[in-house]
Amino acid sequence: MNETYLIQQVIKAIKGLYQHDILEKNVQISKTRKEFSGDYTLVVFPLLSISKKSPESTANDIGEYLKNNYSALESFNIVKGFLNLSLKSEFWIEKLKLFNSLNDNLSSANNKVLIEFSSPNTNKPLHLGHIRNNLIGHSVSEILKKAGNEVVRVNLINDRGIHICKSMLAWQKWGNGETPASSSLKGDHLIGKYYVLFDVELKNEIADLVSKGNSDEFAKNNTSLMKEAQEMLQKWERGDIEIISLWKKMNSWVYEGFEQTYNALGISFDKIYYESETYLLGKNIVAEGLKKGIVEKKTDNSIWVNLTDDGLDEKLLLRADGTSVYITQDLGTAIMRYNEYKPNKMIYVVGNEQNYHFQVLKLVLKKLGNEFSDSIQHLSYGMVELPDGKMKSREGTVVDADNLIDEMIDTARQISVELGKLDGFSDDEKNQIYKAIGLSALKYYILKVDPKKNMTFNPKESIDFNGNTGPFIQYTYVRINSILRKANDSNIEYKKVDNNYDLNEKELELIKLLNQYQLVINEAASSLSPAIIANYTYELAKEFNQFYHDFSILNAENETIVKFRLLLISFYKNVLKDAMSLLGIEMPERM
RNA sequence: GGUUCCGUAGCUCAGUUGGAUAGAGCAACAGCCUUCUAAGCUGUGGGUCCCGCGUUCGAAUCGCGGCGGAAUCACCA
The missing domain is CATH 1.10.730.10 (Isoleucyl-tRNA Synthetase; Domain 1)
Structure with missing residues (x-):
C-alpha cells in the first residue's frame, strides 16, 4: 500500500513526537481489515525502538498527533499494536472525483517494451497451452501499455525446421493432393493431420526394423523416413525450388487457419517474424563467434559453445551438416529485433519448460558481446495440465x-x-x-x-x-x-x-x-x-x-x-x- | 543424479515488500425474486497453510534440512 500522503503524515508525527527521522519504507501502512473499524492501519511494532514505549501508548501518541495535525483524519482506534485510522468522508469523495479523469493520471514509465508471444509452429493447430500463452501475452501487453509503456507486440513464427519437413513429407507421400478446400478442414488442422501421420508411419517403420532383428537404438536412428525428412530439410536450406514451393503452399494453409483462431481470440501483432527469415542471421552470428574464438568447432564440423564455467553444459549451435537448431535462430532473432526497435526491455512469453533455454540464450548473447542480453526477461508461464497429467498429442488428449x-x-x-x-x-x-x-x-x-x-x-x-x-x-x-x-x-x-x-x-x-x-x-x-x-x-x-x-x-x-x-x-x-x-x-x- | 519451479478446504485458486481470528468460487445443505436483470445475494459445514528446525515482538510468507510433485539437463522446438 503506497498511500504516500498518509505515510508522509506519519513521518511528520514521528519527527514531531520523538525527534527522529524515519524512512518511507519503514512506515507500514495497510488497508484495515474488515473486522476492525478504520480505513488504514499503521503497524506500530517497528516504531517501538524509536518511541521506547509500549505498542499501545506509541499508537496513542501517533493517533493523537495526527488528530491534531492532519485535517483529513476523522478518528482513530487502537487494537494491540495496530493503529486504525478513519479518514473523513470529504477525503474519500475527493478521491472519487479523480475517477472523472480515469486515463490521464497514470505513472508514465516511458519505457519501450518489446513483447514476444504466441510463437506457434506451423505443423499443428493451436491447443489450450497456446491459448494460455496468447492470452497472457495479449493481456500483459495491454497492462504495460496502460501503465505508460510503449509496447511492441511481436510474434515469431516457427516456420522451418525438421518438424515442418515431417508434415510436408507425409503430405507428399500420402496426401493425394488433399487441400483445405477439398477436405473442408481448417488449414492448420489439415497440416496437423499429416504431422501425426508421419509419427505413426515412423513408429511402424521402427517396429518393422526391430522385428527384423535390429536393436531399438539402431532402429530409431536408421529409419528411411527420418533420413528423407533430414534430406528435405537440407534441400530446403539450399533453396530447392520444388521443396520451397511445397513449403510455401502448406504454410499458407496454416496461416489462414491461425488467422481465424487469432481473430476469435481477439489477438493481433505489430510485427510478425518468420524463422525462415532470421535463421541465417543466427548462422552468421555463430560464424562470427567462431572467428572470435568464443565458440568452437568439433572434428565432425558441428559448432558448440562451452558454458561449463557458468555452471551449465556445452550447447550445440550448428549441426555437423551445417543446418541450424532452435537456439541458432533465436540468437539471430534477438539481435535483429533489438537493432530494429532498440527497446529498453524484451519480454518473451514462453512456457517454463524452456527456462534452461533462456538461461543459455542470455548467456550466449552476452558472451557474443550483446549487452542488451540483460534486458531480456523470460515471462515463464506454467503448463496447462489435465487431471491425469500433461496433454499428449500421441494419446489424443490435446485440447484443441x-x-x-x-x-x-x-x-x-x-x-x-x-x-x-x-x-x-x-x-x-x-x-x-x-x-x-x-x-x-x-x-x-x-x-x-x-x-x-x-x-x-x-x-x-x-x-x-x-x-x-x-x-x-x-x-x-x-x-x-x-x-x-x-x-x-x-x-x-x-x-x-x-x-x-x-x-x-x-x-x-x-x-x-x-x-x-x-x-x-x-x-x-x-x-x-x-x-x-x-x-x-x-x-x-x-x-x-x-x-x-x-x-x-x-x-x-x-x-x-x-x-x-x-x-x-x-x-x-x-x-x-x-x-x-x-x-x-x-x-x-x-x- | 545436477539445476529450476511448485506444495493453502473434497476440487480449482486468492492471500500485496513478514502483521490482527488464513480467504473466495465450485461441489453439499438451508434461505431470499410483486421492487434497479436471481449468470445475483445471505447463511451452515469444511484447514496439521506438506513435515521439522531456525530467524523475529510476530511466519502460509524469510533461511536451512527433509518428504512429495513438475519441468529441464536433445544434433526436438
Missing part, C-alpha cells in the same frame, strides 16, 4: 483451441436460452453476446491464475459461468448499465457531487476499492501478472453486487442519494470495463 472456443460459445448460448434473457434480440445481436460471454468465461478462467503456476484443466467439467468467472463480472457490468440506462431515460443528471455527502459504510467500501485501481495496475505491470487484474475485477463485482442487493439506487431515500449512487456506479462501470479490457475481455451492454 478451436474446439474449445466453439464449445464455450455454445455453452453460453445454451445458458442464455435457458434463462431467456435475450428474447427479442436479433440473431446477430444474440450471437455477438454469446461470443462475448463464452470467450470471457474461457479467458478469465485462464488469466485469473498466476501465470507462473501450472494450472489444471478438467475437460469433463465445463468451465463455470457462475461465481468467480468472466460472465459474473460481465453480468455485474450489465446490471449497472441497465440502471444507468433507466436514469438516462428519466433525464437524471448525476455528474456532480457535494463534498458534504454523508457516505454510508458500503458506499465508503466501494470508494476505497475503486481507489485501488491505480495501484493494482502498477502491481500487475511490474509483476507481469494479469491474475492481479482479474482478482481485482472480481472484488469490484462482488462489492457492487452486495451494494446492489442491500441498497436501492434509483429508488433511494432522496434525490441527493440517487445522484450520488448513480455517479458512484457509473465509475464502477467504467473501471470494470477498463480493467476487463486489460484482460482482453469484452463487455456486452446487455446479457
Whole structure:
C-alpha cells in the first residue's frame, strides 16, 4: 500500500513526537481489515525502538498527533499494536472525483517494451497451452501499455525446421493432393493431420526394423523416413525450388487457419517474424563467434559453445551438416529485433519448460558481446495440465483451441436460452453476446491464475459461468448499465457531487476499492501478472453486487442519494470495463 | 543424479515488500425474486497453510534440512 500522503503524515508525527527521522519504507501502512473499524492501519511494532514505549501508548501518541495535525483524519482506534485510522468522508469523495479523469493520471514509465508471444509452429493447430500463452501475452501487453509503456507486440513464427519437413513429407507421400478446400478442414488442422501421420508411419517403420532383428537404438536412428525428412530439410536450406514451393503452399494453409483462431481470440501483432527469415542471421552470428574464438568447432564440423564455467553444459549451435537448431535462430532473432526497435526491455512469453533455454540464450548473447542480453526477461508461464497429467498429442488428449472456443460459445448460448434473457434480440445481436460471454468465461478462467503456476484443466467439467468467472463480472457490468440506462431515460443528471455527502459504510467500501485501481495496475505491470487484474475485477463485482442487493439506487431515500449512487456506479462501470479490457475481455451492454 | 519451479478446504485458486481470528468460487445443505436483470445475494459445514528446525515482538510468507510433485539437463522446438 503506497498511500504516500498518509505515510508522509506519519513521518511528520514521528519527527514531531520523538525527534527522529524515519524512512518511507519503514512506515507500514495497510488497508484495515474488515473486522476492525478504520480505513488504514499503521503497524506500530517497528516504531517501538524509536518511541521506547509500549505498542499501545506509541499508537496513542501517533493517533493523537495526527488528530491534531492532519485535517483529513476523522478518528482513530487502537487494537494491540495496530493503529486504525478513519479518514473523513470529504477525503474519500475527493478521491472519487479523480475517477472523472480515469486515463490521464497514470505513472508514465516511458519505457519501450518489446513483447514476444504466441510463437506457434506451423505443423499443428493451436491447443489450450497456446491459448494460455496468447492470452497472457495479449493481456500483459495491454497492462504495460496502460501503465505508460510503449509496447511492441511481436510474434515469431516457427516456420522451418525438421518438424515442418515431417508434415510436408507425409503430405507428399500420402496426401493425394488433399487441400483445405477439398477436405473442408481448417488449414492448420489439415497440416496437423499429416504431422501425426508421419509419427505413426515412423513408429511402424521402427517396429518393422526391430522385428527384423535390429536393436531399438539402431532402429530409431536408421529409419528411411527420418533420413528423407533430414534430406528435405537440407534441400530446403539450399533453396530447392520444388521443396520451397511445397513449403510455401502448406504454410499458407496454416496461416489462414491461425488467422481465424487469432481473430476469435481477439489477438493481433505489430510485427510478425518468420524463422525462415532470421535463421541465417543466427548462422552468421555463430560464424562470427567462431572467428572470435568464443565458440568452437568439433572434428565432425558441428559448432558448440562451452558454458561449463557458468555452471551449465556445452550447447550445440550448428549441426555437423551445417543446418541450424532452435537456439541458432533465436540468437539471430534477438539481435535483429533489438537493432530494429532498440527497446529498453524484451519480454518473451514462453512456457517454463524452456527456462534452461533462456538461461543459455542470455548467456550466449552476452558472451557474443550483446549487452542488451540483460534486458531480456523470460515471462515463464506454467503448463496447462489435465487431471491425469500433461496433454499428449500421441494419446489424443490435446485440447484443441478451436474446439474449445466453439464449445464455450455454445455453452453460453445454451445458458442464455435457458434463462431467456435475450428474447427479442436479433440473431446477430444474440450471437455477438454469446461470443462475448463464452470467450470471457474461457479467458478469465485462464488469466485469473498466476501465470507462473501450472494450472489444471478438467475437460469433463465445463468451465463455470457462475461465481468467480468472466460472465459474473460481465453480468455485474450489465446490471449497472441497465440502471444507468433507466436514469438516462428519466433525464437524471448525476455528474456532480457535494463534498458534504454523508457516505454510508458500503458506499465508503466501494470508494476505497475503486481507489485501488491505480495501484493494482502498477502491481500487475511490474509483476507481469494479469491474475492481479482479474482478482481485482472480481472484488469490484462482488462489492457492487452486495451494494446492489442491500441498497436501492434509483429508488433511494432522496434525490441527493440517487445522484450520488448513480455517479458512484457509473465509475464502477467504467473501471470494470477498463480493467476487463486489460484482460482482453469484452463487455456486452446487455446479457 | 545436477539445476529450476511448485506444495493453502473434497476440487480449482486468492492471500500485496513478514502483521490482527488464513480467504473466495465450485461441489453439499438451508434461505431470499410483486421492487434497479436471481449468470445475483445471505447463511451452515469444511484447514496439521506438506513435515521439522531456525530467524523475529510476530511466519502460509524469510533461511536451512527433509518428504512429495513438475519441468529441464536433445544434433526436438
